[in-house]
Amino acid sequence: MSQTPPPGASAIGQSPSLTRLAAAFLGLLHGHVELFGSELQEEKTRSLRLLLLAGLALVFGLLLLLGLSALVLILAWEDYRQQAILGLCLFYALATLYCAVRLYRALDEDVSPFSATLEELARDRERLLP
Numbered sequence: 001m002s003q004t005p006p007p008g009a010s011a012i013g014q015s016p017s018l019t020r021l022a023a024a025f026l027g028l029l030h031g032h033v034e035l036f037g038s039e040l041q042e043e044k045t046r047s048l049r050l051l052l053l054a055g056l057a058l059v060f061g062l063l064l065l066l067g068l069s070a071l072v073l074i075l076a077w078e079d080y081r082q083q084a085i086l087g088l089c090l091f092y093a094l095a096t097l098y099c100a101v102r103l104y105r106a107l108d109e110d111v112s113p114f115s116a117t118l119e120e121l122a123r124d125r126e127r128l129l130p
Contacts, residue, residue, distance in 0.1 A: 028124055031120075032117060032120060032121060032124075035116060035117050035120060036117045039116060039117055065092075069088050072084050072087075072088060073085070073088075
């Protein structure tokens with residue numbers, strides 16, 4: 001006659017492997033969360049630095065344009081007042097259009113800020129799936 005295993009015997013035999021599987025899963029999850037956190041901190045620092053530099057560049061650029069515009073108007077005030085004003089307006093319009101196009105292209109080409117985390121998740125998925 002065959003013996004039937006006591007109830008719960010099969011669960012006891014699988015318990016260490018389930019524990020190891022859960023531990024491995026938690027280890028992977030911990031690594032990914034850690035990587036995501038460090039990338040998030042790097043992106044925050046990088047974004048703040050870029051914002052500060054862009055703000056300062058904008059302020060100094062506007063001061064320079066104001067000074068150069070005043071110089072051009074002072075030099076051309078007597079003879080070519082209207083042409084100088086029109087030329088400055090045209091220059092500013094072209095510069096604005098150029099910057100807007102470059103900004104639009106830069107926003108389109110932006111890469112994912114968490115590419116390392118996404119690559120690691122893809123590698124783990126390839127390892128776990130047959």
